[in-house]
Amino acid sequence: MSAACLDIRSLSAVLPNGQRVLRSVSLSVQPGEVRALVGESGAGKTMIGKAVLGVLPTSVRVVDGDMLLEGEDLGALQPKARRNLIGARTALIPQDPLTALNPSRRIGPQMTDRLVRILGWSGERADSRIRQLLDEVQIRDPERVLKSYPHELSGGMRQRVLIAAAFAAEPRLIVADEPTTALDVTVQKQILRLIAQLQRDHGTAILFVTHDLGVVAKISQKVSVLYAGKVVEEADTAELFAAPRHPYTRALIAATPRYTDPYASLKPVDETVLAGLAAEIAAADQSWRPGHG
Amino acid sequence: MDDARISRSGSSPRLWLAGGWLLLALLAAVLAPLIAPQDPLAQDLMLERLPPFWLDGAEPGYWLGTDSLGRDLLSRLIFGGRIAFIVAFAAASAACVVGSALGLIAGYFGGWADRIISRIVDIWMAFPPVLFAILLVAVLGTGLSSVIIAIAVIDWTRFCRVIRAEAMGQARMDYVESARIAGYGRIGIMLREVLPNVLPSIVALLSLEMGIAVIVEAILSFVNLSISTDDPTWGGIIAEGRLSIHQAWWVLVFPLITLILTVLSFSQFGEALKARFDPVLR
Numbered sequence: 001m002s003a004a005c006l007d008i009r010s011l012s013a014v015l016p017n018g019q020r021v022l023r024s025v026s027l028s029v030q031p032g033e034v035r036a037l038v039g040e041s042g043a044g045k046t047m048i049g050k051a052v053l054g055v056l057p058t059s060v061r062v063v064d065g066d067m068l069l070e071g072e073d074l075g076a077l078q079p080k081a082r083r084n085l086i087g088a089r090t091a092l093i094p095q096d097p098l099t100a101l102n103p104s105r106r107i108g109p110q111m112t113d114r115l116v117r118i119l120g121w122s123g124e125r126a127d128s129r130i131r132q133l134l135d136e137v138q139i140r141d142p143e144r145v146l147k148s149y150p151h152e153l154s155g156g157m158r159q160r161v162l163i164a165a166a167f168a169a170e171p172r173l174i175v176a177d178e179p180t181t182a183l184d185v186t187v188q189k190q191i192l193r194l195i196a197q198l199q200r201d202h203g204t205a206i207l208f209v210t211h212d213l214g215v216v217a218k219i220s221q222k223v224s225v226l227y228a229g230k231v232v233e234e235a236d237t238a239e240l241f242a243a244p245r246h247p248y249t250r251a252l253i254a255a256t257p258r259y260t261d262p263y264a265s266l267k268p269v270d271e272t273v274l275a276g277l278a279a280e281i282a283a284a285d286q287s288w289r290p291g292h293g
Numbered sequence: 294m295d296d297a298r299i300s301r302s303g304s305s306p307r308l309w310l311a312g313g314w315l316l317l318a319l320l321a322a323v324l325a326p327l328i329a330p331q332d333p334l335a336q337d338l339m340l341e342r343l344p345p346f347w348l349d350g351a352e353p354g355y356w357l358g359t360d361s362l363g364r365d366l367l368s369r370l371i372f373g374g375r376i377a378f379i380v381a382f383a384a385a386s387a388a389c390v391v392g393s394a395l396g397l398i399a400g401y402f403g404g405w406a407d408r409i410i411s412r413i414v415d416i417w418m419a420f421p422p423v424l425f426a427i428l429l430v431a432v433l434g435t436g437l438s439s440v441i442i443a444i445a446v447i448d449w450t451r452f453c454r455v456i457r458a459e460a461m462g463q464a465r466m467d468y469v470e471s472a473r474i475a476g477y478g479r480i481g482i483m484l485r486e487v488l489p490n491v492l493p494s495i496v497a498l499l500s501l502e503m504g505i506a507v508i509v510e511a512i513l514s515f516v517n518l519s520i521s522t523d524d525p526t527w528g529g530i531i532a533e534g535r536l537s538i539h540q541a542w543w544v545l546v547f548p549l550i551t552l553i554l555t556v557l558s559f560s561q562f563g564e565a566l567k568a569r570f571d572p573v574l575r
Contacts, residue, residue: 053474058404087476100467104489114475 003071004028005173005205006052011065012288013047013056013229021047021060023230023284029173029222032203034196036216036237038252039226045209046095047229049175052207054086070172087118091166093176093195097158097183101150108146111165119169133164136201137194156187160194167198174199176208180215192218213256217241225249228281247273308565311558318555322374330354331365333372333525338363342541358543360533366544369525370551376519376526377555380440380510381503387445388506389499392452397491399453400460401483411457414450422447426509430518437520440513444506451505452498459491493571500563504556511552527552 006029013022022044029035037045050056052067054074067074069089074082094100102110108130115126134142137160150158159179166174176195180188196219199206208220216223216237223240225233225248233246244250251269321328331354340363346356357366399410426443433439463469464487472482507527513519514528527548534545 055470055473083476086474090474092471092474094467094471096467100471102468102486102490104492118476 004068005031005033005070006207007066007068007071008048008052009066009068011048011051011062011067013051013060013062016059016061020285020288021229022051022062023228023281024065024288025226025229025231026065027224027231027234029205029207031172031205033222034199034206034208034220035222035224036208036210036220037224037226038210038213038216040211042228043226044229045211045226046177048226049092049177049207049209052173053090053092053175054082088169089172091169091171091174093159093163093166093174093179095178095181097155097162098150100162101158103150105149106146107148107150107153107161111146111161111168114165115169130164130168133168134161136167136198137161137164139164155183156191159183159187159191163191163194163198167202167204170202170204172205174204174206176206178210180212181210195219213252225252227277230281230284232277232280248277305565305568307561308569311562311565314554314558315562318374318551318558319378321371322378325371325375329365329368329371330356331368333364333368334523336362336364342537344541345543345547357547358541360530360544361537361541366530366547369530370527370548373525373527373530373548374551376437376524377507377510379437380444381506381559384441384444384448384506384510385499385502387441388448388502389452389495391445392449393456393491393495395449396453396456397460397483397488400457401464401487402479403461403464407457410453414453417447417450420447423509423512426513427516427518430513435518435520440510440519443513444509447509448502448505451502452495455494455498456491459494460487463487463490493567496570497563497567500566501560504559507552507556507559 006027008025008027010024010026011022012020012024014020025044025048027035027037027048037048039045047056047060051062052069056062062075069085072085074085077085101107108127111130112123112126115121115129116123121129130146131142134145139145139157139160145153145157145161153161163179179195180191183191192215195206198204199219206219208215210216220237223233223235223237224231225240225246227248233240233244233249235245240249241253244253248269251267251273255267255269337359340352340355340359341361343355343359343363344351345358345366346353348358351358355365355367357370359365360369395410399407425447429443429446430439433442460483469482469486472486477485510519510526511528511531514526515532517529517532519526519528530548531545531552534541534543534548538545
């Protein structure tokens with residue numbers, strides 16, 4: 001009965017022109033676990049996150065595969081029931097804290113609103129809950145923050161607010177979509193530490209989308225490496241860094257810049273690796289038929 | 294933290310000058326029967342073409358002079374303001390409600406709704422607006438309600454285009470996606486999340502449109518297609534003043550100044566209000 005928190009089984013999605021953006025992606029996130037999803041821009045990391053949360057762009061069509069949220073098959077549910085399930089059990093920590101808060105509403109109502117209107121909490125309960133969460137993300141002057149408009153807060157503050165909001169309803173799964181990419185390097189570290197802290201305290205499973213292997217090493221227990229919409233390697237994080245099996249993973253790890261020798265360590269992915277990947281993907285596409293796999 | 298800056302931009306001279314003129318003109322229009330020095334329709338050929346008060350030959354009580362039928366110009370301007378403001382508020386509000394609603398739907402929902410609404414707007418805007426207005430009033434018959442309907446029917450597209458573009462931009466924002474994930478319905482998101490963010494633009498456009506409605510009403514009066522010719526309207530006075538420009542320039546100049554000040558005030562007032570309401574701009 002230990003159902004995975006999230007179980008994606010051979011998920012495939014295509015664009016209107018027939019181009020595949022997800023190639024039979026399978027991955028699972030166990031309760032309380034952090035699963036990193038790494039890959040370069042355009043590899044489909046964000047797409048997987050959006051698919052799980054039910055907000056794929058209308059142009060992207062899921063043609064194959066299943067997604068199970070705590071054992072419930074999202075594809076088998078009516079749209080309304082699916083929305084309710086996703087709304088109650090998941091949350092998003094978005095990439096860009098500048099656009100993720102409604103600019104014309106104050107932070108307080110914006111945070112409590114979802115608890116009250118969607119989950120039916122009382123106003124006082126929602127209010128004390130978000131104060132507690134603001135404290136957990138180390139916001140020292142909650143009064144001011146709750147009364148502020150988003151533009152009156154710094155990027156780091158806004159991301160803290162968004163993290164607090166994501167954890168407020170005690171979701172089982174949080175999709176964190178490059179939550180530190182839009183922030184200053186110094187702020188990135190604090191935010192990452194906060195997410196890790198809250199994740200441990202609340203026991204929430206996280207699907208952590210990132211392109212930064214350094215972040216992967218710090219926060220996740222499991223990793224899936226994505227290339228062109230295909231999972232090329234999946235492993236325990238420690239194992240992946242100790243002994244990467246796929247040549248692409250090896251190349252990615254090798255390409256991570258090091259302080260000791262920044263220029264020499266900054267290597268592009270080798271051509272033969274890319275050629276191998278292209279062949280691998282072509283072979284996968286050859287054998288793939290929608291509905292079989 | 295920046296309260297000082299907010300209050301400074303909130304009390305900009307532009308807001309107060311434009312608002313002050315509009316308030317003055319509106320009060321004068323509302324209280325016209327009480328404050329107009331003369332009956333705006335009373336003709337007196339003994340008093341024809343009296344100059345304004347600072348020129349030789351002026352009569353006390355006829356501050357801005359009289360027209361070629363001896364009617365008091367100031368009183369006619371004050372009473373003309375009634376029609377100008379009624380048309381401005383009614384026509385602009387109607388155009389605003391219809392245009393903003395359609396623009397919000399087109400911009401937020403996109404897809405078919407957007408395609409249909411945008412095509413209608415394109416077709417609509419291919420008609421020259423003033424000719425369209427003249428045509429509409431000719432078909433509907435002259436009268437206050439026809440003028441209001443004509444302006445609303447023509448000018449809803451202004452709101453529709455701008456609000457569509459703004460709603461589209463907002464719909465792409467992450468906060469809208471977050472609201473989707475949280476489980477809000479589409480219409481709820483449109484009204485609760487997107488609408489407040491396009492509201493400053495709606496307010497600015499509404500004020501601008503009131504100015505435009507005043508102009509269109511004046512144009513229709515000028516070509517004698519507004520309301521009955523007896524009631525004074527700014528456009529009607531301008532039309533009469535044009536005929537006697539060499540004998541009595543003031544009959545043309547004062548209504549023009551009134552018209553320009555009012556239209557300018559509406560547009561400036563709208564811009565200043567937008568700056569004040571928009572949490573990001575201020």
